[in-house]
Amino acid sequence: MLSFDDYLNEGINDPSIFKAVFLAGGPGSGKSFMVGQTALTSLGFKLINSDPAFELALSKAGLSPSPDDIASPKGQELRGKAKALAGKQMDLAIDGRLGLVIDGTGKDFGKIKQQADALRALGYSIAMIFVNTDLETALSRNAARSRSLPDSMVTSMWQEVQKNIGKFQNLFASTFIIVDNSEGANAKGAGLAAYKKIKAWAKKVPIENPKVKQWIDQQRPK
DSSP states (O other), X not given: XXXXXXXXHOSTTOTTTTEEEEEEOOTXXXXXXXXXXXXXXXXXXXXXXXXXXXXXXHHHTTOOSSHHHHHSHHHHHHHHHHHHHHHHHHHHHHXXXXXXXXXXXXXXXXXXXXXXXXHHHTTOEEEEEEEEOOHXXXXXXXXXXXXXXXXXXXXXXXXXXXXXXXXXXXXXXXXXXXXXXXXXXXXXXXXXXXXXXXXXXXXXXXXXXXXXXXXXXXXXXO
């Protein structure tokens, strides 16, 4: 979470203000890998993801990242607290109109559209990096993870995410970026291309938006 001093020094001087990147991809797609490949945090974006806090909480509670422990009452309690913490981090970043990377699977289109609409209402420009894999790759990578899911669940989630690709293309238009991270694909090349596109986009503050201009004017020292 941002410290208060960090918060004071960011805002109008941040390189990615009023920009939000949604990250989508099912289990085993390699979204964490792609965050590194696209170097989003180096561009000033704040990563909003409850997973690190949740995994740490599980460990401290003596639980493993297994489906049984995650589904247990204690596991669900810890998941709820981790999500609440991520929500507070996001609220703080939005207060400063900082750049956001919102990590998710992409299976719930309605939730993403709701978030995107709310950010646009504040003056944000939005984009999506969709990390795609074939089902075989998703199943293989999921099996190798410490926090793996049953194959049936991975398959179901993969199918749900695939059904939303067309909807995401309509919602994000020219800032919808698909990265193929299947086994054997040139993921590094695709990640570099995505980085270049996001970097150029992130530098363009939408000053023509009256809400953006008003907010920036209010933040400048009088």
